[in-house]
Amino acid sequence: MSKIGLVIAREFNERVRKRSFLITTILTPLLMVGLIGGMVAMMSLRSSDTKTIEVIDSSGVVGPRLEDAGTIDYLPTERTLEEINASHESTWGVLVVGPNVMTDPSDVRLYSYSSSTFEIEAAIAGAISSIIETEKLKGYDIEELPRIMAEVKTDVRLTAYKVDESGGEKESSSMLSMGLAYGLGFLMYMFVLLYGVQVMNGVIEEKNSKVLEVIVSSVRPFELMMGKIVGIACVAVTQFVIWVAVIAVFGTIVVHRMVPEDILAAAQSMSATGGVGADGLGMPTGTPAAEMGADMSALVDNPEAVAALGSMMDLGYIVPMLAVFLVFFAGGYLLYAAAFAAVGSAVDNVQDSQQFQMPITLPLVFGMIGMINAMQDPNGPIAFWLSLVPFTSPMVMVERIPYGVPAWQLALSIALLVATFVAMVWLAGKIYRVGIFMYGKKPSLRELAKWISYKS
């Protein structure tokens, strides 16, 4: 094995065999899946809790027509508000409908004994609105009104398509791909920062244990630095791959357990056809909704959810995205890790490194902010420029990918990134080979610049 290979192997093996690596690698995805599972469980718990609302109706119109919906039970009552206030064992709240509600829609009040939510208020207001609208329509004395109403009722479902350069249509990625892109961008930030700092700490540790002098009598400082950077990158990639695998396995189990068979079939048929075309989307609406629970019928009526589920199972969609992520991770990580290695070599301890870390973390944080901005307008000028500038491109470009990035932009961005990290590695190597033998006083930035001109 070559010397740099030996260094890479040592860095990799020492880190991967640590108990802390094992624990974070296994626990993090479990925690993430657990968190999502917990949220789903909480949502289903909440929805099963029925709320009884007593209705004091002075209009005589609204009360009899209110139908229980979802978790809300309406209970018409003869009692007054004061009487109910005095004893309201199982009552969640009181709805008071004024006598002139037909002409004055603001004559409706809701009193609740526990805190109300926007969701409940919207449901009640919606229900009363549609009763009043229907009653008003009846006043026009139209024949066969119920039949006409049923026919008129329309529920628009919008499916967005993105027309790519070849003229082909692709279902436009929305919520899921946005979330995935944002997640990957954030992961990029986290990985570059976490593992970059690991490189720095590794260099400081070698410097403190004085082991460097022995090592560099066998290995060139540049090889040692690159070996450490690449070795730690391998750790990062290993961790990432394990996370993806664990999430995929657990995600599949969760999906199969929690999602009914027919929705799964619909989603699968969608991903089988590549998620293209209205057939796949139209299908779920044909499924008789009555056969399912109310919650699930909502899901089937929601092509977005089925599409999301479909693309989750569609590897053809995710693989190129992960590939781009890995390319930009490699470039961005090398760029930042080299800078962190230079900082580590220049100082004796982590405390002293703070001052030099600032200029490194600043562009990272800037890229993070740019990424959030770019989400609003993924093809706008901010997103465009930040996805080309090498210090921010790894995050912003990964974030832009699902919205469709022209090939030339991708190529230019990668080329710029490669050129910059080559320059950064060269510069860091110059500082590193001098820094590792400097003990004591923390150098100034000017001294660092002077080191670059030293002969090796």
Added chain:
Amino acid sequence: MIIRAESVVKQYGSFRALDGVSLSIPRGSVFGLLGPNGAGKTTLIRIVNRITAPDTGSVFFDGRPLQPADVARIGYLPEERGLYKKMRVGAQVLYFAQLKGLSKAEAERRAREWFVRFGIEGWWNKKIEELSKGMAQKVQFITTVLHEPELLIFDEPFSGFDPLNAQLLKDEMLRLRDRGATIIFSTHNMASVEEVCTHIALINGGRNILEGTLDEVRARHGSVEERVVVRQSLSMHDIFIKAVNNHEL
């Protein structure tokens, strides 16, 4: 000559660590590299180890310019000892040996022998941080000699050793010499210089102010008077002080 340095200059910023040092180290010698603190000994050793390169001047190994591959034929025990604290002893020894070009199997075979010789077989799976300082020094010595280098460079090898282990180390050094290795021995301990060295060089202020076999140096620096009156050769300790004091920087 296994090592020949010619007018080696090394400058760090405004500080001139080596100011035209020339010296020759004969094959098979035990060469004492002496000098006060800050004289430039460590810089010279680093140049021989190719850790750093001279600004001007050149170094020859075995008659031809020093090359990157030559480091595999050199073993270096620096004054500032250091091993990876979290790494296991065995893995660490193998790592350093492989960096010097040994195969893993060969490195392991030799390392097991050394561990038996030093009576430390039980340490193979211990971490360095579990060892005492003296124990770690033994491990470091093994990493220095495992690849059986032709040239061994020991910088203050006995510091941190108790007398018993210092003797063990000295015996091992002489055994390696008897097997043909050349040894560069940098120390402030003049007694051990007189005991083991065949040649010395005295560096001061980045220059070589004295070089030769032990007898040559004594002959040159003991005055006739001293030799006659005292009837014994001047001690290295006295020569060191005298030469440094007489040397104008």
